Amino acid sequence: MTTNYHRQFRTMASLLLVAILILGLVFHIFLYDITLSNNEDALYRNASAMADLTQTYYETGSMTQVVAYWMNLSFAARTSGSKMLLCDAQGRVLLCSEDIQGCSHTGKWVADGTAEKAASRGRVASTSMTSDIYSSAHLSVAVPVLSGKGKLLGVVVASCEMAKVNRTIKRTTSVFFLTALVVMAITLSCMLALTKQQNKPLRDLAETARRLGHGNLEARVAVGSGCSKEYEELAVAFNNMATSLQTSEKQRQEFVANVSHELKTPMTTIAGYMDGMLDGTIPKEQHEHYMQIISSEVRRLSRLVRSMLDISRIQSQGVDSGRKCRFDICDLVGQTLLSFEKRITDKGLDVQVNMPDNPTFAYADPDAITQVIYNLLDNAVKFCEESGTLGLNVRPNGTKLRVSVSNTGATISPEELPLVFDRFHKEDKSRSINPDGAGLGLYIVKTIICGHGEDISVMSRDGKTEFTFTLPYVKQRGREEHNDGRVYTDGAGGDSGG
Numbered sequence: 001m002t003t004n005y006h007r008q009f010r011t012m013a014s015l016l017l018v019a020i021l022i023l024g025l026v027f028h029i030f031l032y033d034i035t036l037s038n039n040e041d042a043l044y045r046n047a048s049a050m051a052d053l054t055q056t057y058y059e060t061g062s063m064t065q066v067v068a069y070w071m072n073l074s075f076a077a078r079t080s081g082s083k084m085l086l087c088d089a090q091g092r093v094l095l096c097s098e099d100i101q102g103c104s105h106t107g108k109w110v111a112d113g114t115a116e117k118a119a120s121r122g123r124v125a126s127t128s129m130t131s132d133i134y135s136s137a138h139l140s141v142a143v144p145v146l147s148g149k150g151k152l153l154g155v156v157v158a159s160c161e162m163a164k165v166n167r168t169i170k171r172t173t174s175v176f177f178l179t180a181l182v183v184m185a186i187t188l189s190c191m192l193a194l195t196k197q198q199n200k201p202l203r204d205l206a207e208t209a210r211r212l213g214h215g216n217l218e219a220r221v222a223v224g225s226g227c228s229k230e231y232e233e234l235a236v237a238f239n240n241m242a243t244s245l246q247t248s249e250k251q252r253q254e255f256v257a258n259v260s261h262e263l264k265t266p267m268t269t270i271a272g273y274m275d276g277m278l279d280g281t282i283p284k285e286q287h288e289h290y291m292q293i294i295s296s297e298v299r300r301l302s303r304l305v306r307s308m309l310d311i312s313r314i315q316s317q318g319v320d321s322g323r324k325c326r327f328d329i330c331d332l333v334g335q336t337l338l339s340f341e342k343r344i345t346d347k348g349l350d351v352q353v354n355m356p357d358n359p360t361f362a363y364a365d366p367d368a369i370t371q372v373i374y375n376l377l378d379n380a381v382k383f384c385e386e387s388g389t390l391g392l393n394v395r396p397n398g399t400k401l402r403v404s405v406s407n408t409g410a411t412i413s414p415e416e417l418p419l420v421f422d423r424f425h426k427e428d429k430s431r432s433i434n435p436d437g438a439g440l441g442l443y444i445v446k447t448i449i450c451g452h453g454e455d456i457s458v459m460s461r462d463g464k465t466e467f468t469f470t471l472p473y474v475k476q477r478g479r480e481e482h483n484d485g486r487v488y489t490d491g492a493g494g495d496s497g498g
Contacts, residue, residue: 008195013188020180028173035169036139039160040125043141046080047123047158051143054086058145058153070100077158085133085157087142091115093133094154108133110142110157118144119152130159137162201231205238217246263304266297308440319365319451326474329362329369329401330355330394336373337392340381348387355394361474362401368448369471373405375441376467380407383465391466400454401473406466412458420458421446445469 050073057069069086077084077097084097091110096103111129118124122144129140140159147153204221211219220242221235273290276282282290333355344351362369377390384390384407391406412420421442449456449469456469 012191027176031169031172035165039139039165043158044123046076047141047143047156050076050156051145054145070095073097082158082160088154089115089152105133114142115155118142118155212242266301269297270294323365326361326363327366328359330360333373340377343381349384350389353392362471363474364452364471372445372448375445376405379441380405383409385409396473399473400470402470404466404468408464412460
């Protein structure tokens with residue numbers, strides 16, 4: 001399997017190689033042009049000097065001194081490292097710098113039209129001008145010899161072998177590519193080490209992920225000062241994910257343990273009493289009493305299962321927006337409170353209600369909010385001291401309604417206060433104070449309120465415990481306007497427009 005490390009290295013090496021090849025090609029073309037241009041300029045200078053000398057010989061009538069002229073021609077050629085020819089106006093070779101007599105080049109012709117072109121342009125450069133004279137390719141420059149009146153007397157041709165030019169280009173190109181290969185080798189070595197170092201954090205991340213996948217939820221990625229900003233952000237996000245997974249797994253284990261405990265207790269009780277009645281341990285005259293206990297345990301199991309189903313539904317589906325509508329929160333609180341009349345009377349509780357006289361409209365799921373108030377009242381009545389005070393408070397606060405349920409009695413310790421909304425949490429670990437509860441009531445309350453996007457809080461001090469939650473407030477102004485822009489008319493039973 002190809003790793004990211006190998007892919008990066010191959011990609012960078014390929015890009016570097018392509019860059020060097022492109023640079024080498026451009027360098028070779030440029031070098032060829034500049035070398036050819038430099039040689040052409042050098043040949044032109046030599047040929048031009050000999051053309052001036054030739055003009056002097058013609059004008060002084062000294063061309064009869066052929067030997068002297070040839071010696072100058074030969075000296076100029078040797079000095080410049082080139083070959084020189086003197087041709088007449090038609091392009092026929094008269095003298096060659098290589099030999100004054102018996103030279104094989106004498107009598108041959110340069111390319112047709114060379115003399116005329118040189119006369120009109122001042123010079124002519126070509127690699128095919130002397131192809132009929134020399135056996136190998138030469139770079140040649142022809143310069144015209146003109147009389148004082150501008151008459152074409154002949155041309156001087158200076159040439160150098162193309163092999164010499166090519167050798168210079170080849171040596172320079174070889175040095176360039178050799179240097180480029182050395183630089184590429186050094187670069188690739190550095191790149192190899194750098195890429196390996198850069199990919200090490202990713203390998204560490206992959207190894208940590210494998211350990212996490214094998215159940216080691218304590219595994220974390222090290223975040224050091226030498227890490228890049230991008231990797232550090234990734235590592236922090238990964239560690240946060242791992243922490244979340246660890247927390248979720250811990251909650252799952254606690255949930256399973258608590259559910260097992262809650263189910264085990266009534267089932268053990270039911271099984272024990274049933275076995276006692278079947279094997280005759282419990283007399284028949286006591287069967288009715290123990291059947292009532294079994295019935296109570298079955299109802300407790302039913303409440304536990306129903307509560308767990310409610311929590312699962314709310315967590316998976318959230319609060320259905322289609323069930324939200326405008327309703328009078330004071331009327332709902334009052335009706336819910338009536339269902340606790342017998343229990344309040346039995347404990348002799350003093351109920352203090354503080355709600356607006358006029359209808360006060362909230363916008364939420366009324367059934368879900370009924371369950372919230374029922375659970376809070378059930379909790380308050382259950383833990384309120386005998387002849388204590390039960391409080392209900394509804395008050396508008398800007399765009400929100402604040403609903404509070406309070407009771408007097410034993411306060412919740414500061415250590416336990418942050419845990420009261422946890423699943424299966426009971427302040428009494430032995431469950432002796434409230435054996436009928438499953439510890440899900442307040443968790444359901446928080447789940448419903450959070451599902452509405454609202455907040456709930458708890459305060460417990462000086463013998464008083466108070467739970468307060470918020471709801472969206474629909475202000476009554478002839479036409480009711482909800483704080484999210486929805487408009488209602490008087491007497492409307494629900495949302496009439498968006």
